[in-house]
Amino acid sequence: MNRRENGLSADTYTPLIDLVPDLADELLAVLGAAGIAAYALEGDTAGPDVLDRVHVDAAHKGEAEKLLHPLLRDRLAASPAPPAAEKNPAERDQSADDAAFAAIIAGFDEVPAEQSWPDSEHLDPGEDRTGRLPTARIVFSGPPAADEDAEDDDEPPVKADGSLEEDTEGHYEPPPPPPLPTGDPTTRLAWVCLVGGPAYILTTVVLRWSSPGWAAFLAVAAFIGGFVTLVLRMGDEPRDGDDGAVI
Secondary structure, X not given: OOEEEOOOOOOOEEEEEEEOXXXXXXXXXXXXXXXXOEEEEOOOOOOOOOOEEEEEEHHHHHHHHHHHHHHHHHHHHHOOOOXXXXXXXXXXXXXXXXXXXXXXXXXXXOOOOOOOOOHHHOOOOOOOOOOOXXXXXXXXXXXXXXXXXXXXXXXXXXXXXOOEOOOOOOOOOOOOOOOOXXXXXXXXXXXXXXXXXXXXXXXXXXXOOOOOHHHHHHHHHHXXXXXXXHHHOOOOOOOOOOOOOOO
């Protein structure tokens, strides 16, 4: 590995930066003039982009960095600006299309100076060879008709007494609900016995009433009698012969 020194030596070296060979040699000369030991090692890879690693005296690395910054700034200022990147074919085609479209828009209302079609195909403005176009048009510029005013009038009508008429259009009034079924007296009595018997027994138990035996017997009998009466009064067939919807 090629090692280039600046003529000075040190006990310990530390890496500073990777530079191209000519700039590394220039940095070695600057560091040697400042009394800082340094050397450059050639890179491992061969080619035009090979870089040399510059090592400096570890005790003077800070001073070497201060000398490196002006050198890099001067080299950057002296280097020519990179050429502008050439547009790829897709970008060139897009630019050409944009320019052509802009030219079409700019000349949209212009009348062509030269006629590119024969005189036999030229039609004068307004010429009608089919006979279907109107020959005259009437334009009314007077005030709007009365019916148009009526259509634009959104105010509700007013009654003779000055009050506004209610708009009943679209208003739905539901029909009155049907009356509750009354039932015959026997059915009502059966329901009273069915509910009243257990209610009486439950009340005496909760409130700890002293009830005679015959009263409890009547309550149980009323419950059983009401239940049997309701079951017997149930019809065996449905009330109507309609089986419902048939598919």
